[in-house]
Ligand SMILES: [Zn+2]
């Protein structure tokens with residue numbers, strides 16, 4: 420079982436487990452060993468499902484807190500980017516429901532929905548799935564964001580610098596941009612144009628549209644890098660019980676770890692040791708290079 424320790428030097432909370440090293444590995448795609456494929460002895464059993472949610476057997480957080488797995492599809496070879504529109508709705512509803520359920524628990528301070536896509540970012544099981552952490556504390560990044568955001572919030576401002584150059588897609592409900600100060604070279608941010616603090620106030624139709632845009636982003640990356648891109652997809656929502664939580668504006672960040680074909684952006688001295696990111700590309704240049712591929716990426720869906 421995980422132990423939550425507070426670093427007396429930095430004040431940060433860290434989850435440490437002595438037994439997570441024994442987690443199963445099915446990255447090579449051995450179907451017989453896949454715990455997320457339907458089967459009599461797997462995590463999902465033999466019940467028919469579109470999208471399944473269950474407790475992570477190797478939790479990073481467990482009472483206080485939560486660790487859950489969201490298996491997107493029974494199909495071992497599917498990917499978030501290949502799901503039908505109807506199926507995307509099922510994933511959205513699962514996220515929505517879990518945000519509500521976990522966010523309502525007094526021992527969960529922050530609901531975090533994310534996907535580690537690909538072995539290079541640590542996905543230990545090849546079957547398409549994402550995760551949900553219910554942190555028993557507010558992670559430092561979220562704490563900081565809440566303290567520094569002005570009113571109106573940075574995502575509600577239409578005068579943010581070079582917004583037009585950085586925008587890749589704008590629908591009536593959503594905007595997809597290369598963020599002004601990207602941490603990772605090809606980072607893209609998707610956010611609702613209306614101020615929502617978490618996904619529970621976004622309606623089903625609009626949520627499904629957002630997932631359709633995430634599919635375009637995945638297809639865009641796969642086209643640009645020429646292979647299934649290793650990335651972290653992170654859904655930032657307001658901490659569950661924090662005073663002033665309505666200041667937060669929800670967003671999805673897509674964080675590929677590559678900076679070019681076969682080139683990895685390593686987290687090195689400045690990033691790992693100081694938490695200060697140093698980049699080699701301007702987000703407006705990234706948006707300009709990805710823009711011509713947008714139509715093709717949209718067409719592939
Ligand atoms: Zn599988």
Ligand SMILES: [Zn+2]
Nearest residue numbers: 572575614668
């Ligand atoms: Zn806002």
